[in-house]
Amino acid sequence: MVDARMIRRLHAADAPAWRELMLLALVREPDAFTSDAAESAALPLDWWARRTVDEVVLGAFDDARLAGMVALQPQARLRVRHKAVVSGLYVREDRRGGGLGAALLDAAIDAARARDGLRVLQLQASAHNAAALRLYAARGFVVFGTEPLAVRHGDGFVTKLHLWRPLP
Numbered sequence: 262m263v264d265a266r267m268i269r270r271l272h273a274a275d276a277p278a279w280r281e282l283m284l285l286a287l288v289r290e291p292d293a294f295t296s297d298a299a300e301s302a303a304l305p306l307d308w309w310a311r312r313t314v315d316e317v318v319l320g321a322f323d324d325a326r327l328a329g330m331v332a333l334q335p336q337a338r339l340r341v342r343h344k345a346v347v348s349g350l351y352v353r354e355d356r357r358g359g360g361l362g363a364a365l366l367d368a369a370i371d372a373a374r375a376r377d378g379l380r381v382l383q384l385q386a387s388a389h390n391a392a393a394l395r396l397y398a399a400r401g402f403v404v405f406g407t408e409p410l411a412v413r414h415g416d417g418f419v420t421k422l423h424l425w426r427p428l429p
């Protein structure tokens with residue numbers, strides 16, 4: 262059972278906790294994300310803090326511990342300001358299967374609805390990521406493209422699916 266009060270927007274002061282969980286996610290699930298763990302670890306804390314301002318980063322809390330997260334990145338350029346990208350959805354392994362991922366995605370969709378002028382959400386998911394794809398489909402995301410060789414992973418590559426969802 263997920264209490265909606267567990268989820269709130271992260272601010273610059275939350276950047277250390279967000280960075281730590283994001284780096285854990287990149288180490289534990291390298292084929293689920295595009296960012297590289299070492300490359301991301303080298304970024305200054307300011308970079309993470311700035312993203313909490315430029316984007317809507319949402320965190321799910323387990324008491325004081327950050328248990329999951331997702332980011333909503335509204336597009337900046339004038340002609341694509343009706344679109345936002347959902348990224349970095351992650352739930353700690355010991356909290357999975359309890360509705361937190363769905364609650365975070367719902368919170369991101371609600372945050373998008375609350376922003377004037379947003380009409381479209383987009384995201385990418387690895388083609389083999391059955392859990393994430395099932396969740397996205399349940400929330401109205403539809404695949405509109407397949408990108409082979411999208412992200413290097415070890416000696417091979419991950420195929421990415423591109424998904425979109427109209428708002429509201």
Ligand SMILES: CC(C)(COP(=O)(O)OP(=O)(O)OC[C@H]1O[C@@H](n2cnc3c(N)ncnc32)[C@H](O)[C@@H]1OP(=O)(O)O)[C@@H](O)C(=O)NCCC(=O)NCCS
Pocket residue numbers: 290293294349350351352353356357358359360361362363364385386387390391392393395396399
């Ligand atoms: C994807 C992820 C965020 C789901 O988080 P979660 O808290 O376990 O998800 P929930 O408990 O809210 O489940 C929501 C839905 O996701 C799908 N789902 C979750 N785990 C699943 C699994 N192991 N197998 C198949 N579907 C699954 C189901 O549709 C589920 O709804 P249902 O229980 O009504 O069938 C989590 O597995 C995760 O962090 N994975 C690693 C990172 C990742 O892949 N992120 C997405 C990048 S695109």
